[in-house]
Amino acid sequence: MEFPEQDAAHMARAVALAARGHGTTSPNPVVGCVVLDAAGAVAGEGFHLYAGGPHAEVGALAQAGERARGGTAYVTLEPCDHTGRTGPCSRALLDAGIARVVVAVADPNPKAAGGAARLRAAGVEVTMGVLAAEAGRVNEEWLTYARLGRSHVTWKFAATLDGRSAAEDGTSQWITSPEARADVHRLRAAADAIVAGVGTVLADDPRLTARPDGPSAARRPPLRVVVDTEARTPPDARVLDDQAPTLLAVADDADTGRLKADVLRLPRHGSGLDLRALLAELAARDVVGVFLEGGPTLAGSFLREGLADRVVAYVAPALLGSGRAALGPAGVGTIDAIHRLTFDEISPIGPDVRLIARPAAQPSREQ
Structure with missing residues (x-):
């Protein structure tokens, strides 16, 4: 499946960010996130650095601040929908007013999956599968x-x-x-x-x-x-x-x-x-x-x-x-x-x- 060139470019950046977490996030996945403002400009970036620390989405949203409202988030792994050592990223995206979320790989963990469904139910546009192979490769240890x-x-x-x-x-x-x-x-x-x-x-x-x-x-x-x-x-x-x-x-x-x-x-x-x-x-x-x-x-x-x-x-x-x-x-x-x-x-x-x-x-x- 082909996706818009802009989606691929921003997801490629999110994949590169995710790779920075190699060796420090276990047993959590490596995840990268890029947030655009409503005008399509990059407003925030983040990646998961260590287990128990802020997730990629939280870091990118914090950097974007109010510019995230009405914007788009590119995430290499489906935003989590559960509360563990941190809160659900699906809720953080909703609270920030994100209008569209682009995801590379669906979360295979039944305890954390469901973020895409929650976002859609709240009226957020969700696109799945952008650069799935590249995002899967950078996160292959955790996906296995x-x-x-x-x-x-x-x-x-x-x-x-x-x-x-x-x-x-x-x-x-x-x-x-x-x-x-x-x-x-x-x-x-x-x-x-x-x-x-x-x-x-x-x-x-x-x-x-x-x-x-x-x-x-x-x-x-x-x-x-x-x-x-x-x-x-x-x-x-x-x-x-x-x-x-x-x-x-x-x-x-x-x-x-x-x-x-x-x-x-x-x-x-x-x-x-x-x-x-x-x-x-x-x-x-x-x-x-x-x-x-x-x-x-x-x-x-x-x-x-x-x-x-x-x-x-x-x-x-x-x-x-x-x-x-x-x-x-x-x-x-x-x-x-x-x-x-x-x-x-x-x-x-x-x-x-x-x-x-x-x-x-x-x-x-x-x-």
């Missing part, structure tokens, strides 16, 4: 969480041009550049949880912490999650230090007596754990976005189950010829079963290249 009842998963890996993540002797530090590693820490800091398998813990003893530079350094540390079916994590592993909270996901019959850690027991699934149950349990703990950094076996399991929503690959201009592959068995027995992706972005990061892609058919992007 709200629509599917599980955490959104970004799988990250670093590899050589020939797809190796480690040499024959197991060494892997460092395949990519300091610039790429700094970028990884930035992405880690924006996630709610960092997930790895016990194999990675045993091989590398990683901290699994986010250590970004700049403003994101002040954000709360992501939860560290170790997928450890048989509870093999050593009691002195660095992932169990006090630098960030840690959750060990183990089989429901695993012996955890020697471990002093927060444990999540899950059903077995094949030789590992039920990963869908893991993501549902994490969502219940308000984990909206997961950053998967496990080794090839765990990554293969997530892909096999259709649970990798986005792939971020850092590729170094280097060759190994042998060694560990970045991805293990992923349920592909024939070329017809290949996991096809579409590229979102290809960017140079120092001497390396960052590739961002997603499955060509992604359930979390259902409208």
